[in-house]
Amino acid sequence: MNKTDDLFDKSLVIAEDQEEKMAKSQKKNDALILKDEYDQVVGFILREELFGVDILHVEEIIKPVDFTHVPNTKEFVLGVINLRGKIIPIVDLRVKFGFGKKPIGPNSRIIVISMNDFNVGFMVDKIEKVYYIEKKSIEPTPSNIPQTIEKYVKGVGKLQNKIMTLLNMKELLEEGGGLN
Amino acid sequence: MTDNMEEMEEIIQDFLVEAEELLEELDEDLVKLESSSDDSDLLNKIFRAFHTIKGSSSFLGFEKLTHLTHRLEDVLNKLRKFEITLNSEMMDAILSSVDKAKSIIELIKEGEDAENVDVEENVKALSKFLDTEPALSDEELIEAQKEEIEEEEFEQEMQIEEKEDELEENKDKPKKSDEEIEAEIQRLLQQRMEEDRKKREQKKKQQEESQKQEEKTQDKDTKQQELTPPEKKTEKKPAVKEKKSKPIVEQTIRVDVNRLDDLMNLVGELVLGKNRLVSVAQKAEEKFEGDDVVEELSGVASQITLVTTDLQMGVMKTRMVQVGKVFNKFPRVVRDISKELNKTVELIIEGAETELDKSVVEEINDPLVHIIRNAIDHGIEPAEERKKAGKPEKGKIVLSAYHEGNYIIIETTDDGKGMDHEMLKKKALEKGLITETEARQMSKEEAFGLIFKPGFSTAQQVSNISGRGVGMDVVKTNIEKLNGIIEIKSEIGKGSKIILKIPLTLAIIQALLVKVTKEFFAIPLVSVVETVRISKEEINKVENKDVLRLRDSIIPLVYLGDALGIGENKKTIDSKEIYVVVVSVAEKKIGLVVDKLIGREEVVIKSLGHYLTNIQSISGATIMGDGSVTLILDIASVVNESSNITTNIEDHMIDCAIAIKQGLSCLIVSTQDEIKNSIRNYMQEANFDVYVAYNDKEALDIASEHIVDVIFMDLNIPINGGYDLAKLIRDFPAYRNVYIVSVSTDGTYDKEKLHESKINDIIFAPVELEDVEKVIQALSKKIKVA
CATH class of the missing domain: 2.40.50.180 (CheA-289, Domain 4)
Incomplete structure (x- = not known):
């Protein structure tokens, strides 16, 4: 019973205060325009790099739970888990992106993505927070992005003092995890 | 507006369902009719089916379908009045028209235009038996008008057959001018009104009579001309009444399959919940045996189990349909195939009322067609051969279904020549499907199984029906998809039996x-x-x-x-x-x-x-x-x-008894580098091979690949912690007695859990040399004892 309660990661604070702060600082704009000009992105770390996925595709973020290995799947498929009665495959993004395997640590989290008919969990090293990225500041994929992950990248978002690689979830999901 | 559209849509849907059902029944009835062409009840039933489809399709504006079914109706009308007699040519024409009608329905269902279908050929073929020239378009107009009248008369049509006859005759007259048509309509209307009046009178009279409960036959002198013989009339009456009162006595409703699927899914969730409840109750019982609350919990759990099982059965039953839905197609299939092959075959259906899940029923149709086709083509011998073998000329195929536990068994038995397993092996060898050694090792049953190999066929020639080696392969894949199994029994000269065992439900x-x-x-x-x-x-x-x-x-x-x-x-x-x-x-x-x-x-x-x-x-x-x-x-x-x-x-x-190995090894499971490194150093000094794992999954993999002599495990390892890992490791046969040492990083531990997980020892971080030495000492003592 306790196991299910633990599934929800309380450590992740949805940046409500930040939203408020931003809204206050730009009081002249009303909320609608704010939504139009900014993308809300969940930021996470993978091999010390900051990646982001559109918050609209994120169903939830959970702590690593016991998964069941599925034979005859691609190497990056860790297995499947039971998320409140639904079977969800778990993908190790590090392996998928060729960053080398790293054991599950205390900061490891699973981002559960729900998009179209797909429900997939992605294991990442660490969750940062929800970022607001100005749509204007999103730039196309730079050429120095490794080829192995190029097709999964939508663009690069510039933040005040760092940059974030935005992932193209559609491409990641539609590739599937079965052999063949 | 949209409401109207929806309503129309609904009406069309209802029509399609009804028409499909009627056509399905027709197949069966028509084949039955072939052997008993003078069964007037059957003829009337078929006539009514065509009439119903014609009526609704003309109302909904499906002209081609109306045209076709009208012709069919005409033919049947003549048949039931015995003006013409059924021959096999006529039956072929009727059956192919029914097929055409089915394909039109299919088109309508898929939302395609059904008016592009060419029905002329079928109509012409049917018209041949009507002694009339093919219908002309002007005449169709009159027909259509007449139809309207006929429609209203549907209920009572049995009583006015003769009048309809007149109409038929009229139709045969040459073209008419518009005025003539108008006059004709007038005349018909007049006629109709008169009939109605007569009928009313007659009805009244009949009611009075029945009230008085007089069983005398009616006065035939005056009414004989319009009346069918009395026994027919009384037969029809209750049917009409039944039809009118149907909404009140109706015992079934149509339910969208999606709703049933949803329901089934929910029941699935419930079953999972129940399984969980039972497992929790069991755990509680083990832990607090004899406690009142726990006993109550067990009581509740078993009650929920009972109810869930019943509910599951109940929901499953709502999805059940009779296997007859599929079986009833086969008389037609058998007829067509046996005719084509010039064999006489009788099909006996048993257990058509056996029920199984709708989705399963849909999947077994194709395999059965192939099996039956195969039985007729390869199993049943030609008549002369049968005679020589002392068998009745007519071949027999029995299709039967029955329940066995949670499975349905469908058997197809023929009394043909049976399968020769040596011959099958030879054929498969020739085709290169198996090797010599495989053939030698093969049992009789396995040899029969060869018929399911893709590309395998014993037919010398590829015919329309079989010989391509595809059919039985389809059987195998479809049955496997249903989690079913196939068994074949066969005896040379006596026949073969193919047994399908399929689960009742898929969910x-x-x-x-x-x-x-x-x-x-x-x-x-x-x-x-x-x-x-x-x-x-x-x-x-x-x-x-x-x-x-x-x-x-x-x-x-x-x-x-x-x-x-x-x-x-x-x-x-x-x-x-x-x-x-x-x-x-x-x-x-x-x-x-x-x-x-x-x-x-x-x-x-x-x-x-x-x-x-x-x-x-x-x-x-x-x-x-x-x-x-x-x-x-x-x-x-x-x-x-x-x-x-x-x-x-x-x-x-x-081999658990022999634990003596070359060299000693240990496994360290921890995420903390300090712990890992210090233990590793101490153990390597003591000449142990060291393996390291970061989490329980890795630890289990390593433990099953390299059998180690001692395991150090951090109690706080991901994902499920050290206590669970210890339990899982103990479950491996090689680890029943291996020394397991837990490492507590924060100084806490659960004594009960340690005992439960059969952990031998506990040390605390930071790990010192003497801790490890103590462990090694205990280990060597243990090995000596062993």
């Missing part, structure tokens, strides 16, 4: 849970023939493959871990207790070696989702009582894979 199945390495799998029980426990000595080698001699048959053995590609280097089988699950897929039997049998459970099949589609050997997943996920094996694919790999089961065995 919830009985499964056997097994353990392989650190994983658990569910094997659908329908595929399991038996389970046996053997020892190492009972495994024999034939041409470098492991086999088991089980009673009088030789069964190939494969380690399930190898078949799934997860067994590499794993040593988790106890050589004294080897468990074999004998599974059978279609015609093949194979023994899957597993580490452990867990038990039987009812599992709800869940899909792995879009991301993981078509995973080899896995058909789905299910959620167990403890919330964990267990994969359900696709046994057909496992068996297929097993024949492609070569394995040596002995590689996976471990």
Whole structure:
């Protein structure tokens, strides 16, 4: 019973205060325009790099739970888990992106993505927070992005003092995890 | 506006369902009619069916369908009045028209334009039997007008047959001018009104009579001309009444299949919940035996179990349809095929009322068509041959269905020439489907199974019906898809029997849970023939493959871990207790070696989702009582894979009695570098080989590949912690007595859990040399004792 309660990661604070702060600082704009000009992105770390996925595709973020290995799947498929009665495959993004395997640590989290008919969990090293990225500041994929992950990248978002690689979830999901 | 559209849509849907049902019934009735062409009840039934379809389709504006069914109706009208007699040419024309009507319905269903269908050919073929010229378009107009009148008369039409006759005659007259048509309509209306009046009078009279309960026959002198014989009339009356009062007495409703599917899914969830409740109750019982609350909980759990089982049965039953829905198509199939092949074959259907899930019914149609086709083509001999063999000229095929536990058995038995297994082997060899050695080793049953190989055919010539070697392959794949099995029995000269065993429903199945390495799998029980426990000595080698001699048959053995590609280097089988699950897929039997049998459970099949589609050997997943996920094996694919790999089961065995090894080794499980490094250094100094794991999954993998002598484990390792890991490791046969030391990083531990997990010792971080030395001392003492 306790196991299910633990599934929800309380450590992740949805940046409500930040939203408020931003809204206050730009009081002249009303909320609608704010939504139009900014993308809300969940930021996470993978091999010390900051990646982001559109918050609209994120169903939830959970702590690593016991998964069941599925034979005859691609190497990056860790297995499947039971998320409140639904079977969800778990993908190790590090392996998928060729960053080398790293054991599950205390900061490891699973981002559960729900998009179209797909429900997939992605294991990442660490969750940062929800970022607001100005749509204007999103730039196309730079050429120095490794080829192995190029097709999964939508663009690069510039933040005040760092940059974030935005992932193209559609491409990641539609590739599937079965052999063949 | 949209409301109207929806309403119309609904009306069309209703029409389609009704028409489909009627046409389906027609097939059966028409074939029946062929053997009893003077059954006037049957003729009337068929006539009414055509009439109903014609009526509704003209109302809905499907002109081509109206045109076609009208002609059919005409022919049937003549038939039922015995003005013409049925011959096989006529039957062919009728049947092909019915097929055309079916295809039109299909088009309407798919939302395509049904008016482009060419029905003229069928109409012409039918018109031949009507002694009339093919209908002309002007005449069609009159017909249409007449139809309207006919329509209203439908209810009473049995009584006014004669009048209709007049109409038919009128139709045959040459073209008419517009005025004439107008006059004709007037005349018809007049006639109609008069009839109505007469009918009313007659009805009144009849009512009075029935009130008085007089059983005298009516006065025929005055009314004979319009009246059908009295017995016919009384027959029809109750039918009409029944029709009118139907909305009140109706006992069935149509329900959208999607709703039933949703319901079934919910019941699936409930079953999972129930499994969980039962497992919690069991745990509570073990822990607090004799406690009042716990006993109450157990009571509730078993009550919920009962209700859930009943509910599940109830929902399953709502989805059940009679297998007759499929069977009833076969008289027609048999008729067509036997005619084409010039054989006379009688089809006997048994157990048509046996019920099974709707989705299963849809899937068994194709396999059965192929099986029956095969039986007629290859099984039943030509008449002369049958005579010579002393059999009745008419071949016999019995199609029967019955329940056996949670399965439905469908048998197709023919009394033909049977199958010669030696001949089958020869053919397969010729075609290069099997090798010489395979042929030699093959049992009789396996040889029969050859007919399911793609590309296999015994037919000398490719005919319209068979010989391409495709059909039986379809049977196999479809039945496997349903988790079903096929069995063949055959005796030369006496006939063959093909037995299909299919689970009643696809959503919830009985499964056997097994353990392989650190994983658990569910094997659908329908595929399991038996389970046996053997020892190492009972495994024999034939041409470098492991086999088991089980009673009088030789069964190939494969380690399930190898078949799934997860067994590499794993040593988790106890050589004294080897468990074999004998599974059978279609015609093949194979023994899957597993580490452990867990038990039987009812599992709800869940899909792995879009991301993981078509995973080899896995058909789905299910959620167990403890919330964990267990994969359900696709046994057909496992068996297929097993024949492609070569394995040596002995590689996976471990002999627990002999623990003496070269060198000593240890496994350290921790995420903290300090702990790992200090223990590693101390152990390496003591000449131990050291393996390191970061989490429980890794630890289990390493432990099953390298049998170590001592394990140090951090109690706080991901994912499930050290206590659970210890329990899982103890479950491996090689680790029943291995020394397990837990490391507490924060100074806390749960004494009860330590005991429960059979952890031998505990040390605290930071780990000092003397801690490790103590462990090594205890270990060496233990080894000496052993």
